[in-house]
Amino acid sequence: MGVYKIAVLKGDGIGPEIVEASLLVLKRVGEIFGHDFVLEEGLIGGKAIDEKCTPLPQETLDLCLKADAVLLGAVGGPKWDNLPTDKRPEKGLLGIRKALDLYANLRPAKVYTALIDASPLKKEIAQGTDFIVVRELTGDLYYGEPRGIFRNGERYAINTMHYTESQIRRVVRKAFEIARVRRKKLTSVDKSNVLEVSALWREIVEEEKQNFPDVDVEHLYVDNCAMQIIKRPSTFDVIVTGNMFGDILSDEAAVISGSLGMLPSASLGDKHALYEPVHGSAPDIAGKGIANPIATILSVAMMLKYSFGLEKESSVIEQAVERVLQMGYRTPDISSEGTTVVGTTEMAQLISKEVEKLCEG
Numbered sequence: 001m002g003v004y005k006i007a008v009l010k011g012d013g014i015g016p017e018i019v020e021a022s023l024l025v026l027k028r029v030g031e032i033f034g035h036d037f038v039l040e041e042g043l044i045g046g047k048a049i050d051e052k053c054t055p056l057p058q059e060t061l062d063l064c065l066k067a068d069a070v071l072l073g074a075v076g077g078p079k080w081d082n083l084p085t086d087k088r089p090e091k092g093l094l095g096i097r098k099a100l101d102l103y104a105n106l107r108p109a110k111v112y113t114a115l116i117d118a119s120p121l122k123k124e125i126a127q128g129t130d131f132i133v134v135r136e137l138t139g140d141l142y143y144g145e146p147r148g149i150f151r152n153g154e155r156y157a158i159n160t161m162h163y164t165e166s167q168i169r170r171v172v173r174k175a176f177e178i179a180r181v182r183r184k185k186l187t188s189v190d191k192s193n194v195l196e197v198s199a200l201w202r203e204i205v206e207e208e209k210q211n212f213p214d215v216d217v218e219h220l221y222v223d224n225c226a227m228q229i230i231k232r233p234s235t236f237d238v239i240v241t242g243n244m245f246g247d248i249l250s251d252e253a254a255v256i257s258g259s260l261g262m263l264p265s266a267s268l269g270d271k272h273a274l275y276e277p278v279h280g281s282a283p284d285i286a287g288k289g290i291a292n293p294i295a296t297i298l299s300v301a302m303m304l305k306y307s308f309g310l311e312k313e314s315s316v317i318e319q320a321v322e323r324v325l326q327m328g329y330r331t332p333d334i335s336s337e338g339t340t341v342v343g344t345t346e347m348a349q350l351i352s353k354e355v356e357k358l359c360e361g
């Protein structure tokens with residue numbers, strides 16, 4: 001039994017729908033196991049721009065700094081697409097990642113047996129896929145200076161790929177530690193045939209390898225890795241890479257599992273942690289009650305495990321998700337012939353019910 005303070009940032013688009021669905025499951029877990037999950041909401045993204053004229057209000061930041069963990073939906077949408085980059089909803093998310101120093105973004109990609117037909121890959125290629133992308137989250141092109149659009153006769157634009165040695169080393173170490181307790185295989189992804197930042201990245205991976213002699217290391221260029229993930233997904237264990245390559249590769253990995261709506265994530269720092277689905281605010285389906293809440297529900301499971309050390313509670317949620325899929329329930333993004341299509345809330349209710357049954361039995 002414990003008391004845990006969670007900052008809840010629902011955000012934009014499908015954000016509120018999927019977060020509310022995930023909270024149904026969290027509350028049920030709290031009731032069953034006798035935990036007190038104290039939820040406090042904050043504004044972020046487009047909604048915060050509309051109400052507070054900034055994508056990351058100071059009160060939201062304060063709330064997150066005080067919380068034991070943060071649960072986030074997604075930010076962004078067409079309403080704010082014409083704002084300059086530094087005023088957009090996405091800036092709120094980048095701001096909070098930086099302010100909480102969340103340097104390791106864990107994005108597990110797994111193919112559930114029940115969902116094998118939802119994968120666009122052939123069954124024999126997709127089956128057995130179970131890897132985790134460890135994406136650096138506080139540096140790279142997303143934060144590097146100088147940046148901007150300028151004019152000198154014609155318009156030109158600059159973004160800067162920037163990493164310090166310590167930024168690379170801490171995330172690489174984290175990836176080695178994760179690999180060590182999994183299948184002991186680490187793939188480091190870079191573009192060191194072209195970029196100095198990547199050359200430094202590779203050098204540091206080679207140095208850190210000496211401290212983890214039990215882990216096998218492979219280096220792949222990002223273009224090749226994008227191909228290998230589709231060709232031989234089940235051979236990967238832990239993939240470590242920078243902010244932008246990780247962003248792109250994890251969306252690619254999601255599709256192997258059947259849908260972007262399936263992939264959870266944990267963003268970990270030394271003092272704080274934030275949990276959010278890998279996907280965005282999906283404006284094309286927002287407000288329809290059909291978004292897949294599983295990525296967010298599994299993000300809650302990651303929160304219970306990584307932030308609160310509640311391994312049993314976390315595993316019960318994962319098992320409940322698996323069972324509901326085995327029973328044939330699907331949101332539209334993962335549906336196929338012979339399955340029962342349900343909405344966002346119904347999917348969360350079904351998962352809550354399975355949590356209950358697993359705890360009775």
Ligand SMILES: NC(=O)C1=CN([C@@H]2O[C@H](COP(=O)(O)OP(=O)(O)OC[C@H]3O[C@@H](n4cnc5c(N)ncnc54)[C@H](O)[C@@H]3O)[C@@H](O)[C@H]2O)C=CC1
Nearest residue numbers: 074075076077260261279280281282283284285291292333
């Ligand atoms: N972490 C975040 O808050 C992120 C925010 N974004 C923002 O989200 C907005 C939309 O971006 P997109 O490029 O369209 O990416 P997106 O991830 O929102 O959607 C891509 C596609 O996947 C589908 N999809 C995503 N999540 C789903 C779910 N849970 N269930 C069923 N289908 C789902 C969408 O309907 C869409 O067809 C943009 O403003 C973007 O900047 C994008 C990525 C991450």
Ligand SMILES: CC(C)CC(=O)C(=O)O
Nearest residue numbers: 090091093094247278279
């Ligand atoms: C700032 C976000 C929109 C970047 C993103 O796509 C992600 O973190 O997955």
Ligand SMILES: [Mg+2]
Nearest residue numbers: 247248251278
């Ligand atoms: Mg992304």
